Amino acid sequence: MNKLRLLVDSVWRLTWESREAAHCEELFVPFNPWRESDLCMPSLAGYLENAEPGSSFKLNLSPGKYLPQYQTDKKYEFALESFASGTRPPHVGRFYPKYLLMGYFGNPTPFRCIDRQGGKFTADFNHPLAGRFLTLEVMVREIKQKRDEKGGECLDWLDILTSGPGIEARYQGLPTDFFEDDPFHREDEGDDRAFFAQPRLVSHVDTQAQAIMAALYSRLLKPGLAVLDLMSSWQSHLPHGLELGSLVGLGMNAAELQHNPQLTSHLIHDLNTDPDLPFADGQFDAVICNLSVEYLVRPFEVFAEAARVLRPGGLFIHTFSHRWFPPKVVKIWTELHEFERIGLVLEYFLRSGAFGNLKTFSSRGWPRPRADRYYPRMRFADPVYAVWGEKLA
Incomplete structure (x- = not known):
């Protein structure tokens, strides 16, 4: 079957574990082999180019195989004054977009505050899933035929699937500080x-x-x-x-x-x-x-x-x-x-x-x-x- 004429509707499922819980992340993926195979790992691209409806493919992703290993040199110390003016100091365990840091204007990538003492805090720039063992399962739902290819989006689906997961886990098993600053206040405190x-x-x-x-x-x-x-x-x-x-x-x-x-x-x-x-x-x-x-x-x-x-x-x-x-x-x-x-x-x-x-x-x-x-x-x-x-x- 000509891969230029295919659209593979599939569900990509990522499973992993933290100290606290077992996690399952699903993403619906309308995979376009012509545009997107080069963005996939070869084994996954080869499967999707020849997949049949109802089939599945499983891949174990050890640390460093797709996402990087956890790197201690990606922890950085900042003065509290480097955090966006007019906002509360970062809470330990919480994630924040980098654009709240001085010098990272416009960068939405999340970082984690892992320590705060005195007038300083430590930011962890590692990917939230760095160092974790992941299992990827791809399940094909439907193969669609296309008449032609007129351009459009070209997406790295594994990057999309792994953007967000990991953020829900505690840092090294320590409780996340969600509960300072009146967290349960509401705009309308009426009846x-x-x-x-x-x-x-x-x-x-x-x-x-x-x-x-x-x-x-x-x-x-x-x-x-x-x-x-x-x-x-x-x-x-x-x-x-x-x-x-x-x-x-x-x-x-x-x-x-x-x-x-x-x-x-x-x-x-x-x-x-x-x-x-x-x-x-x-x-x-x-x-x-x-x-x-x-x-x-x-x-x-x-x-x-x-x-x-x-x-x-x-x-x-x-x-x-x-x-x-x-x-x-x-x-x-x-x-x-x-x-x-x-x-x-x-x-x-x-x-x-x-x-x-x-x-x-x-x-x-x-x-x-x-x-x-x-x-x-x-x-x-x-x-x-x-x-x-x-x-x-």
Whole structure:
């Protein structure tokens, strides 16, 4: 088959581990062999040029094979005055774009603050995945024929896949300082019940993102389970046909909850006012929270309560994206890189001390559905991020 006439729709999956969790990153890739083979490793390019639909290819990437080894000489000490004027000093463990440093104007590449003492701080310029063992799996979905080649983008897909991942991990296992400077302040500190009183029967992510969330839940949840849907609404984003034992919705708006066909029961409860859950110890097999963790102003108490109402081994699952209601989102969420938000939710889990076998997931780059109201102004579907853990015995 002439590679000049091919477009290979594929999903590239990167898996890796940190001290805290196992991580899985997915990227939808419409690979163009004619334009992009030269940007790939030869073995990967050769596979994609001759791939069949439904086939897959796996490659282990040891440190230095694609990404560089971790280099200690990429740590630099700066005076605090070198950090952008008018901003707070960098927090240890956090990532920041280099353009906040004097002399790096316009450079968006992230660096990590790994130490701050006196009037100085240390910046780590290593790639967030440097020194890690990675596994790449490429799964071919469809081979498309093209009539001709008229030019267009030429992309390094492996570079795109590895841009962001790694940021969610702690630095050398140390807690990340997310919690200085009033992190849970909100633009609107008024009564949440008033803000959410008007039903919003609209989807907060597009249908492609919803399908990814449902597919994730189909892998994590089994029929017959008793599940609690925290901060629930008119959609629970569970796969159709999943016959749970029960699905209890806890949310803020009665009309939205009544419109949710998957709930077996529901109740009104404001977790920001009262994080105590009105359920017995060990009542549920799983607790889920969709597109809402960014609104929690008392997350540590909520995570402790989720652990209390879960049976040992039960899952606490959070999914989120890159959209929210600005007046009610907590300040720290808006200040973070998208992958750093995964790290924040991981930190909630780790601080609770109640969960183990932590895992994270990201899925990006999918085409936005043509029927979506934001298409074609927005080319890509909403990304999906997830973090979950098992209650310890």
